[in-house]
Amino acid sequence: MRNHTIITRTLRVPRVAGPAGDGAGVARRLDAALAGVGFTCSSALLEHVSGLAPHTATTLAVEVVAAVRELVGDQVAHNSYFIDFPRGVPDTVEFWVGELRKALVAPRTDATGTTVPTDADLLAAAVSGELDLLAIPTYGRYQHTYAELLAAHDELVARAGDRVTTLHLGATLDEEALALYAELAGSTTPLGEQDRLLLTQLAAEYRDHPQPTAIPVRENRALVNAVRLAAGLDLIAVDHPTDVLRLACQVSGGDVTLRTPTRFRSLPRRRRRALLGALDAAVAAHPGTLADVTRYAERWKRLAERLHPGELPELANAQRVFAVARGQERVPSTTARAEAAFARRDPVAATRVLAPAPGLLLRSVDRLLRSVPEDATGDVLAALGAALPGTSGRVLCSVREHLLNRDAPAASRLFVNRNRRAWIAPDRRAVPAPGAVAAAAALLDDELARRLPTAATVVVDPAVLAMAVPLSGAAAEDGFAVAPRGSRTPVVGEVLRFFTHWRQRARRTDWDLSALLLDDDFHYTGHVSWTRLRDEGAVYSGDITEAPDGATEFIDLPLASIGARYLVPQVSVYSGEGFDEVAESMFGWMTRDADQGGAPFEARTVRTRSQLRGTGRVSLPMVFHRADDGSWSALWTHLYLSGRVDFNQVETHKVTTTALTRSVVDRRYLTVGHLVQLIGRTAGRVSTLDTAGPLVDPVLYIGLEDPGTLPEGSTVITLSTLNQLVPA
Structure with a gap:
């Protein structure tokens, strides 16, 4: 585990246990170097660097600067096709x-x-x-x-509105890494791909240390247990057959999320016995879980070929798993019995079938409410209320967000899979009775309020209230100041400039940055791309068609002259490697005043920078929206379209993109602001830093960044850890 990882993930610099000395000069140079990329040191960090021997301080300073430069995308040279961009771009x-x-x-x-x-x-x-x-x-x-x-460009003129992000002093590297391990393993929401890789690394590095007390997400359990299985240690919290299937996928180098099939490997006898023993114990403790085996029946049959369960006939419950998979034993699932009740047009019976399965009941509550007779609505609500205590917080939040969008008919439904591929379909569902939706929402709010973290004093940064609650790590890309899908970020500045950068791995790769301009009714009004270098004041930096050493494209948008209501940036794979194939990729946006000058890319003006790692061929990272008062905001989308294999361009996907944009903008998301209101029901006091007054006792702080001024022992939830608001 390197300092680099801790710095980029937490904005904390691990404390160095090096020789003492006079590092004051290094500390001053570090702060000056950080200012050039939009960062600064807290007083505690400056004091720590100043107290180190010069050589140790210099080593740390170099590592800190490299980490934050990579964080905002400044580790590469962002050249522009037109050297004078945004000036000098021809007709x-x-x-x-x-x-x-x-x-x-x-x-x-x-x-x-x-x-x-x-x-x-x-x-x-x-x-x-x-x-x-x-x-x-x-x-x-x-x-x-x-x-x-x-x-060819003047120096950037500093402005008070330029971004300044504070780096804080952390604990030692081991302490920070262990805390990060506990955070990732204890996450109540599924992790993104990069976080899963990091969790695996941490689990191996700290396998002999005290382990997390709870690992709520089953994918994360499989990652940790794969490390423990290899080391011959006891497995943690295997209580379902699918836990063993995920674990077998992980040790075979496959997909622990079970989205794609895995080619299982032959395993040593010791590991086979451990897996079969865990499977036998899980079914013995929870016999009803056998009904879930048929969902992955083919994979269980393939796994049986590698585990050889016949060698251990005494593990009768494990034998039953494979018998169910082969169809030799029939165990009707709860879902199948509920579907049979729905097919008989008996939603009341379906409610009774689903009642013992709280998660399934909650996921079916919309269907039940719109299917039952009006006089049976109370039965569904009663079953819902009884199921809530046994349901995970992630499901509670997910269903609560769903109900936000069910009080009125909608023209279309938005679907997004775990690969962030998006599509829409007409919404032909009946709308449940408004009173039923409101009653169900109230029950969910009551349960969430009971479970949410709280404290005698809760301090909130108002800027975080518009952030969407992250229900999955797949709902966002990795990067700097990246918010979950559905979050809104204000855009402050006279000029908005977004950019994409990529570096091909093995073959010539041409990506194209473009922007679609839409009016109030989401009708096309124009675009800017390699086929149209200018439109409504927007300017394109020029098309780069190969990137062996990396390539960058920009679009400059003077916001006062843009007549469109919505700006939809797109990154299209015109030819070559896709988003998940290139060696390096990113998307981000900057803001600056019109007279600030500077190069096309200035790190201190970067507001956000995210990776591009989806499986589609067209990326829609966000939508920029102009309000009636002329202010602009960014709505995070993190979506991908399938697109064509090659030759994707903004004109080709105009109809699909506009329809998808409308669905994303019209959708209502469960926000941090909603959860803060629920926290306020039980908290002693909810305030902002400006109104909180002197803080002496620990507080619960929720904000975009750690202010660094809170009492010791305070719980701090920032943009990168908003998933901690989702209760277990």
Whole structure:
């Protein structure tokens, strides 16, 4: 575990147990270097660096600067195709005529020796055969170095509105790493891919240390147990057959989320016995879980070929699992029995069937409320109330968000899978009676209020109230200041500039950045991309068609001159490697004043930077929205479209993107503000830092960043740990 990981994840610098000395000079240089990328040191961190020997302080300072530069995407050189961007970008037609003339018209000279290809020459060449844009000698490749780009731009003028993010002093590296291990393992929501890899690394590194007391998410249990299985240690909290299936997938190098099938490996006898023993104990303790085996029957049959359960006939309950998978023993599932009741048009009976399965009942509550006769609504609500204590907090929050969108008919339904692939479909569901929706929502709120963290004093940063509650790590990308899907972030500044960067791994890769402009009714009004370099004041930096050493594209948007209501940035794979194949990728946005100058990319103006790691071929990271008062905000989406294999561009997906944008914008999300209202029911006092007055005793703080001024022992929940608000 390196300092780098702790710094980028927590904005805390682990305390170094190095020799003491006079590191004051290093501390001053560190703070100056950090200021250039929009960061600063807390007083405690400066004091710590100042007290280290110069060599130790310098080593730490170099690591800190490298970490934060990577955090905001400043570890690479962000060149621009047009060297003077956003100035000096030519008219679109003029640019393409010039480029095509270079490519298609053979040079010739008149009497004066001057090359004079005419428009007639160009037209004749254009109609004579196919145009290969990639064959144009100067198109899609940088015509200047990064140093030449910097020389062509003035220095950035500092402004009070530039971003300043504070780095705090943390505990020792081991203490920080153990705390991070406990945080990831104890997460009440599924983790993203990068966090799962980190949890696996931490579980291996700290397997001999005290283990987390609870691991609520079964995927996380499998990751931790895979490490323990390899070390010959006892498994933790295996209480369901699917826990063993996930564990077998992990030790076989497969998909612990079970989204894709795994090719199971042959295992040593000791591990086979451990897996079968855990399976036998889980079924013995919870016989009803056998009904869930048929969901993954084919995978169980493949796993049996590797575990050889016949070698241990004494494990009768484990034998039953494979008998159910093969169809030799029939165990009707709760879902199947409920579906049979629905097929008989008997939702009351379905309610009774689902009652012993709280999670299934909650996920079916909408269907039940819109299916039962009005006089039976009370039965469903009573069953719901009885099921709430046995339901996970994540399901409670998920169903509560669902009910936010069920009090009125909707034109379409938005679907997003765990790969962040999105699609919409017409919504033909009947709307439950408004009174029933309100009553169900009140029951959920009461249960959430009972479980949410609280304290005598709760302090809230108002900026966090518009953040959506993260119900899954797959609802957001990794990066800097990245918010969950559905969160709104204010955009403050005269110029909005978003960017994408990619570096190909093995083959020529061309990504294209574009922006779709929509009006109040989500109708197309224009776009800016490689086919239209300017529109409504927006300016495109130029198309880069290959990225062996990395490539960056920008779009500049002077907000006062943009007439559109919605701006929808897109990153499209035109050719080559996809988002999950390239060596490096990112998307982000910056804000600055019109007269600040500076290079196209200035780290201190970066507001957010996220990775692009989806499986589609078109990325829709967010939507920018102009309110009636002229202010702008960013709505995080983190969505991908399937797109085409190649040649994706903004015009091709215009209809799909506009429909999807409307569904995302119209949807209501469960926000931190809603949970704070529920916390206020039991908290002694809820206030902001400005109104809290002197704080002496520990508090519960909820904000975008750690203010660093809270009493010792306070519980701090920030943007990167909002999932801690989701109760167990």
